[in-house]
Amino acid sequence: MPTLLIKNIGQLVQAETSPRPRVCGDDMSHLPIVHNAYLLCEGDTIKAFGDMSEAPATADTVIDAKGRFVMPSFCDSHTHIVYAGSREHEFIDKINGLSYEEIARRGGGILNSAKLLHETSEDELYRQALVRIREMIHFGTGACDIKSGYGLSTEDELKMLRVIRRLKETTPMTIRANFLGAHAVPAEYKGRQAEYVDLICEEMIPAVAEEKLADFIDVFCDTGFFTVEETARMLETGAKYGLRPKIHANELGVSGGVQVGVKYGALSVDHLERTTEVEIECLRHSDTIPTGLPGTSFFLNLPFTPVKEMIAAGLPVALASDYNPGSTPSGNMKFVLSLACIKMRLTPAQAINATTINTAAALGLSGSHGSIAVGKRANFYITKDIPSVDFIPYAYTTDIVDTVVLNGEIIERGDC
Ligand code: NIG
Numbered sequence: 566m567p568t569l570l571i572k573n574i575g576q577l578v579q580a581e582t583s584p585r586p587r588v589c590g591d592d593m594s595h596l597p598i599v600h601n602a603y604l605l606c607e608g609d610t611i612k613a614f615g616d617m618s619e620a621p622a623t624a625d626t627v628i629d630a631k632g633r634f635v636m637p638s639f640c641d642s643h644t645h646i647v648y649a650g651s652r653e654h655e656f657i658d659k660i661n662g663l664s665y666e667e668i669a670r671r672g673g674g675i676l677n678s679a680k681l682l683h684e685t686s687e688d689e690l691y692r693q694a695l696v697r698i699r700e701m702i703h704f705g706t707g708a709c710d711i712k713s714g715y716g717l718s719t720e721d722e723l724k725m726l727r728v729i730r731r732l733k734e735t736t737p738m739t740i741r742a743n744f745l746g747a748h749a750v751p752a753e754y755k756g757r758q759a760e761y762v763d764l765i766c767e768e769m770i771p772a773v774a775e776e777k778l779a780d781f782i783d784v785f786c787d788t789g790f791f792t793v794e795e796t797a798r799m800l801e802t803g804a805k806y807g808l809r810p811k812i813h814a815n816e817l818g819v820s821g822g823v824q825v826g827v828k829y830g831a832l833s834v835d836h837l838e839r840t841t842e843v844e845i846e847c848l849r850h851s852d853t854i855p856t857g858l859p860g861t862s863f864f865l866n867l868p869f870t871p872v873k874e875m876i877a878a879g880l881p882v883a884l885a886s887d888y889n890p891g892s893t894p895s896g897n898m899k900f901v902l903s904l905a906c907i908k909m910r911l912t913p914a915q916a917i918n919a920t921t922i923n924t925a926a927a928l929g930l931s932g933s934h935g936s937i938a939v940g941k942r943a944n945f946y947i948t949k950d951i952p953s954v955d956f957i958p959y960a961y962t963t964d965i966v967d968t969v970v971l972n973g974e975i976i977e978r979g980d981c
Pocket residue numbers: 645674675678785813816861887889890891892893
């Protein structure tokens with residue numbers, strides 16, 4: 566198998582000799598770093614790393630990092646990047662004073678994207694999503710979750726999930742597919758929400774499972790969208806088909822979504838902008854990972870998820886982008902780091918743990934992704950010349966990625 570050696574690494578960040586499946590509470594303040602290091606990959610796997618004095622003499626390909634830093638690729642555990650077009654007209658509505666919920670109530674928002682997706686071919690959807698994947702890779706992401714949820718009919722949900730499967734097969738990004746039929750009630754089911762939930766349980770979930778198109782099941786369990794009882798029913802049905810929940814909860818109200826997610830063994834509960842001590846206490850007695858989406862709070866002017874309180878309670882906080890056309894048209898995880906530091910008052914070390922090891926865990930990928938460790942996937946990027954790790958979130962619009970390696974292959978080569 567071909568070998569790739571990165572030598573003269575100034576700082577090899579998040580390098581673990583005993584890989585942790587998740588990082589909780591106070592441990593999130595610690596970031597393991599090897600100074601003056603080498604990193605050796607064989608095929609798509611990390612083979613060894615350590616002090617430069619112990620580096621192998623050569624390899625099939627050698628990159629001299631010249632003192633620059635190597636970071637593990639971000640894992641983005643919450644995205645909606647398969648969608649048609651964009652919704653900047655609603656951006657203007659928001660500037661003029663409408664809220665996200667008001668736009669949704671008028672039949673805009675998710676329903677606008679659903680209408681456009683219905684009119685867009687599978688090939689065209691793939692093409693548009695590919696542009697977004699390439700952009701995410703360029704900004705340092707190596708693994709992500711992608712949700713359906715702009716189909717809202719069996720046929721269109723399957724169309725979205727087939728696009729996600731094609732992205733899995735044709736891009737170097739590690740992708741997990743998440744079935745989100747319960748993203749909104751489609752226009753033709755207005756006033757008949759219970760019947761739409763029947764359709765999801767009786768037709769969509771079996772069809773998705775039949776084609777093995779999804780790894781996870783998601784529900785937008787929130788004020789004005791799906792209730793706790795409906796969520797429970799859909800998660801129960803999903804479980805029968807082997808779909809683990811990763812759900813949207815507490816973005817718009819204290820919805821009970823955290824509790825129902827925990828009850829059904831959700832891998833993560835995401836958003837949590839409206840979280841009280843009750844939800845934090847519930848999470849403390851579970852394996853469910855609380856995931857903040859600071860880009861959404863920034864873009865919609867919502868409160869930021871109280872992640873500092875969650876960390877103080879000993880929880881493993883994850884942070885993802887939520888890249889979607891309505892509430893977060895950005896998949897830049899470095900900006901998520903900056904928002905975490907500036908708006909949520911996390912330290913850079915806490916924010917990096919939240920976007921690497923803990924998001925890998927929220928994707929069910931902690932054995933293979935999220936850190937530099939022997940046996941894990943060779944997914945990392947080499948930075949441009951930067952003075953410190955803290956500079957990464959500090960320089961909040963500077964592109965600091967020089968060279969991207971995914972699955973042991975050089976995907977983008979900068980000047981090192
Ligand atoms: O996570 N909150 C629900 N879903 C997305 C937004 C989807 C959209 O507006 O298109 C979110 O923010």
